[in-house]
Amino acid sequence: MGLxxxxxxxxxxxxxKVKDQSYVIAGSSYDGFILVTAAFIPLxxxxxxxxxxxxxxxxxxQLVTAVLITVFGGLSVWLNDDRFFKMKPTLIYxxxxxxxxxxxxxxxxxxxxxxDDVMPLKREGWMILTRRLCAFFLVLAVLNELIWRTQxxxxxxxxxxxxxxxxxxxxxxxxxxVFQDYAVEDEETS
Numbered sequence: 001m002g003l004x005x006x007x008x009x010x011x012x013x014x015x016x017k018v019k020d021q022s023y024v025i026a027g028s029s030y031d032g033f034i035l036v037t038a039a040f041i042p043l044x045x046x047x048x049x050x051x052x053x054x055x056x057x058x059x060x061x062q063l064v065t066a067v068l069i070t071v072f073g074g075l076s077v078w079l080n081d082d083r084f085f086k087m088k089p090t091l092i093y094x095x096x097x098x099x100x101x102x103x104x105x106x107x108x109x110x111x112x113x114x115x116d117d118v119m120p121l122k123r124e125g126w127m128i129l130t131r132r133l134c135a136f137f138l139v140l141a142v143l144n145e146l147i148w149r150t151q152x153x154x155x156x157x158x159x160x161x162x163x164x165x166x167x168x169x170x171x172x173x174x175x176x177x178v179f180q181d182y183a184v185e186d187e188e189t190s
Contacts, residue, residue, distance in 0.1 A: 003047040003054075004062075005165075011040045012161040016067065019154060033082050060114065068092055069160055086148035086156055089164065090141045092138045097137030100130050125182020129175060136171050140164065 018032030030038075048066045052058050067090050077082040103110035109126035111133060121129070144164070148156045 003051045005041045007040060007047050008161055008165070010021065010043065012157060013034055014039065015157050020158075028080060030077075030080060031082075033157075034077055034087075036108050037073050037082070037085050038077045041070055041077075044069050064095060065092060082153060083148075086144075086153075089144045089160060093137040093141035093144065097141060100134035100137065104130060104134060113141055120184040121179070122182040122184060125178050128178050128182070132175065132178075133171075140163075140167065 014036045021032045023030050023032075023035055041096070044066055047062070048058065048062060051062070061124060068091055072084045072088040076082050100109075100111060101122060107122070108115075109130040111130045112126035114124075116126075144160075147159045147163075151159070
């Protein structure tokens, strides 16, 4: 958990420290957000590598996130334009929501194929959870777009760090009834 949330919290702390400053590097002026983004990319890659070394595996979500952070963070730094980095959550949520939606159109829960070992549920439970998570991801994509396009960078950083994290936590906490009603009981306990 620390390897996944740590970089986000460090990004936030570093941003708060340098948000109002500007730095000249190789003759170009960069604001604090771009500088922190430049530091965030290798930090995320390092934490992803450590996570892989410790567990021997990475989820598709972790890989996609690391790639998008590298690509869009890199574009933000290279072009000195923070919009690319701010679009990253939108693209992540559209990719995940779209993938889940595609699976639903095929009558499948691709969420189940990724998480069945962690949370064994009956097929109906997986389908309910997949529909809800698909819609949730699409709402988060729209919300991220609204926030970064209409609010200051500082408000977006607060939203990204705390708002999105809290929204995901609250979403899964409100799914307790699905987990309870559709849990697959262990053969030993039944």
